Amino acid sequence: MASKILTLGIVLAVLAISAQGRGMSAPGRRRQDSGCAPDKLTVYKVVLQTAWSREVFPKQYPEWRPPAQWSKLIGRSHDKSYVLFRMSQKSSKGLKLFAEQGQTDLLDAESQGEGGIFDEFNAPPIKQGVGETEAEFFVDGNHSKVSLVSRVVPSPDWFIGVDSFDLCVEGKWVESVVLEVDPMDAGTDNGFTFTSPNWPTVPQKPISRITATSPDHPANSFYYPERPEHPPIATFHILKVKEYELSRVFEPSVPSNTRYTMNDLNALAPPSNRHDNEATRADDYEVSNDIIVPQDTSSSSSSSSSSSSKTARVPAHGKHVLLHNIVDQYKKKYRKNRRGRKMGKRRLPRNCRVSEWSEWSACSKTCGIGEQTRTRSVKKHARRGGQPCPNLQETMWCGSARDCDHRYFDW
Known part of the structure; x- marks a missing residue:
């Protein structure tokens, strides 16, 4: 070398x-x-x-x-x-x-x-x-x-x-x-x-x-x-x-530390007495270590349904899964909430909205290489497939690589 x-x-x-x-x-x-x-x-x-x-x-x-x-x-x-x-x-x-x-x-x-x-x-x-x-x-x-x-x-x-x-x-x-x-x-x-x-x-x-x-x-x-x-x-x-x-900090549309159980997802599921031919509840999902696949509810068509079922890889821990992975998948098929069905209309996606950038912070070091940061916050998270939130923190270099202990003699 x-x-x-x-x-x-x-x-x-x-x-x-x-x-x-x-x-x-x-x-x-x-x-x-x-x-x-x-x-x-x-x-x-x-x-x-x-x-x-x-x-x-x-x-x-x-x-x-x-x-x-x-x-x-x-x-x-x-x-x-x-x-x-x-x-x-x-x-x-x-x-x-x-x-x-x-x-x-x-x-x-x-x-x-x-x-x-x-x-x-x-x-x-x-x-x-x-x-x-x-x-x-x-x-x-x-x-x-x-x-x-x-x-x-x-x-x-x-x-x-x-x-x-x-x-x-x-x-x-x-x-x-x-x-x-x-x-x-x-x-x-x-x-x-x-x-x-x-x-x-x-x-x-x-x-x-x-x-x-x-x-x-x-x-x-x-x-x-x-x-x-x-x-x-x-x-x-x-x-x-x-x-x-430089490091950039991103925040997902839904906080990643928010986890939902199957009961939570069932509460969001469409009523079974409506659109019976498409009715599916969260209990119909089988959760493994890293995949979610629809369960086969019909014994007569097990081979055909298993071959045609789509899989989606998501991180999972037991029967607790990240909301922004499974619910987004869930809502792609069921986009009408109760209010939307009553009105006969589908609600449009909502993009993430963020605040304006803050002022740049002071340099983290008075001598040597430091960083300055600025931040912004989420006003409204994305909903119904809207655009996710952009980066919420930016960093730039400041200071100098000079040795601060030296005092140089000027000729």
């Missing part, structure tokens, strides 16, 4: 890298909507491993004020309408502030449930160039994409990230994927070096990938013209943790 997961992760990583050039940008990935079930919530873990060392990137390697490190990781799970960043497009004001100064106020204002966002989550900063951090988040079939950003510290406006990576492939959730990334330029600052002053880019440029030869300037801190390309400066490992399924 582990080898299959690893193989799938490698294949997906290779496909993603070849399509995006390690920039992890959505436009390079032409994929149809995921098709994963919207009522199933899947929890993932993202592990960011960084490889910014003096041995691999010796040029102008920052040793102090501040030393090489990474800001906290900002993540969003979302649908196709949301964009945290997009390669070859201009940075938003929120991303500009984050890439230049590490400020997250505008990005944090993007609330869960608005603008296509499903979960908003963070991971702690990495206090050195080489390190690791992780966080959990959740997705569903309507919000199967994940976007991630972490700022290069120090830098003018450089960051690493993943743009709108879809975790649902051909209707199935990805078990594991590895995404290698290069640094990116937010296009909002003119600086070439890690510690260059703040020189705004006017007009603002689109987000671009920083390579060994781009920007093509010797002052560029990541300029290594002797290399065909950089080794990856960071790697995102995304692993599926578990799946949840």
Whole structure:
């Protein structure tokens, strides 16, 4: 199983890298909507491993004020309408502030449930160039994409990230994927070096990938013209943790804990002196463990009646049976009650009637994954074969998969 997961992760990583050039940008990935079930919530873990060392990137390697490190990781799970960043497009004001100064106020204002966002989550900063951090988040079939950003510290406006990576492939959730990334330029600052002053880019440029030869300037801190390309400066490992399924509560038209004896059914049976050719009482039913069959009341025609009799499977306990199983069967043949027969009319079926939905309840958890519910009640149960009652309770996800005990330092 582990080898299959690893193989799938490698294949997906290779496909993603070849399509995006390690920039992890959505436009390079032409994929149809995921098709994963919207009522199933899947929890993932993202592990960011960084490889910014003096041995691999010796040029102008920052040793102090501040030393090489990474800001906290900002993540969003979302649908196709949301964009945290997009390669070859201009940075938003929120991303500009984050890439230049590490400020997250505008990005944090993007609330869960608005603008296509499903979960908003963070991971702690990495206090050195080489390190690791992780966080959990959740997705569903309507919000199967994940976007991630972490700022290069120090830098003018450089960051690493993943743009709108879809975790649902051909209707199935990805078990594991590895995404290698290069640094990116937010296009909002003119600086070439890690510690260059703040020189705004006017007009603002689109987000671009920083390579060994781009920007093509010797002052560029990541300029290594002797290399065909950089080794990856960071790697995102995304692993599926578990799946949840929303529950729906249904109530039958007649409460399932209501049970009737044969005497109760006899009281409902039509009088034997009316429609004598069709008169049948509840005593004419034989109750076994799981079937009800009409008893043969005529010894002369036992073989023909037993062969033509219809059986209906219902759960039964001794001679007590569920009302909504046996009575519905009983009333299919006898739909006229006494009032209806006196009037010469058959009463029409009555559908179940329910109240309006209540307001959504508060989230069951202040941190982590919780649920919100809303309910409605039955005003009138279905009668005479009418439509049964619909679901009386609905549940939806709320909260976040973030670790509530962590308090992250903002660069």
